[in-house]
């Protein structure tokens with residue numbers, strides 16, 4: 001039995017899987033934050049190329065991956081599927097554990113799977129420049145890479161506190177030719193008005209989104225790009241699950257449970273949606289999204305219309321949300337801090353197709369360390385939530401004395417996140433209680449959409 005199950009380059013999928021035609025019921029409309037009415041294509045065209053807007057709403061089940069994109073995907077795809085022999089042994093479990101490893105991309109995570117096609121479609125549409133935001137820098141570095149490959153300029157508004165604390169991802173973006181600005185910046189009205197009130201503002205993802213959207217909306221040569229949440233982002237990521245299915249078939253296996261960590265939902269959608277398709281046609285497979293207890297969007301949020309960002313500039317979607325002004329507790333080390341969730345993932349959770357579980361961060365770091373000590377790879381703190389989920393399933397299988405096939409997505413490596421491991425080993429990490437009061441407060445501020 002092999003440890004790595006690898007596909008040849010010519011077996012990179014030729015199409016992405018679009019789950020929209022297989023959703024349990026119609027999609028809720030996306031609402032304009034200005035009019036509180038459904039967004040018009042014109043509003044979207046100010047910041048996205050037509051081809052991506054079409055993908056966002058497409059009802060076609062299979063969407064061709066352009067050859068030029070498959071060519072770039074070859075730099076790291078097909079990604080390997082690993083059988084976790086050594087982890088299984090360490091756990092003494094009868095379960096068979098497989099993981100799909102997305103950390104081999106140049107940026108070290110799954111994010112280039114969508115950054116590359118987004119840059120490609122922008123280039124095709126004549127876009128000269130991309131404006132985007134980044135928190136810790138994973139998305140900004142992936143977009144910088146993609147823009148470098150397709151000869152686009154790239155400006156990244158990086159949350160100021162991360163700009164100072166995470167200099168290595170800033171350097172990665174600069175290495176790939178991007179301009180990186182600490183947000184709030186003096187480049188936009190949104191940034192200047194924050195700085196006027198508070199010159200020492202640390203910034204936030206919401207402010208950075210507002211700056212990037214304003215930049216794109218006010219320049220005709222510039223479009224905006226988002227690294228998660230949106231339907232077309234989930235679509236591009238399905239290449240993960242499609243490859244995994246082929247690889248599992250080569251190993252003669254099929255999963256009982258498929259697990260991914262969940263921030264905005266893109267890597268989870270990537271591993272999960274192709275299996276959700278099987279489930280829709282009657283196959284028995286559980287699909288589980290793992291999130292942090294400190295930002296429990298799917299397990300403690302409400303399914304309602306809410307703004308995509310704190311500044312109420314981004315469109316309003318029906319999704320699980322903790323409220324757009326929810327601030328997760330300060331030093332949570334594992335990312336996954338978005339207040340909302342992909343509308344597609346949310347609808348699947350609401351319909352009971354997908355399960356969600358929240359886990360505290362120390363238990364995630366314990367799982368990450370156990371994984372690294374048996375399998376070698378140092379996981380991204382985000383990915384450790386999926387590992388926790390997989391180990392718990394394997395331990396349950398041991399208790400029940402049952403075989404079980406577990407597949408999880410290892411969304412990225414943690415080489416640029418060693419400060420979080422440092423905090424863990426020096427005992428500085430703590431678990432947060434479920435922030436009930438903060439969530440109750442922010443849920444009072446949902447927009448009043450009447451449709």
Ligand SMILES: *Cc1c(COP(=O)(O)O)cnc(C)c1O
Nearest residue numbers: 228263264265266267382411412
């Ligand atoms: C960005 C990121 C995530 C979370 O984003 P999703 O859209 O929920 O996938 C998870 N893992 C890694 C390694 C990331 O970089």
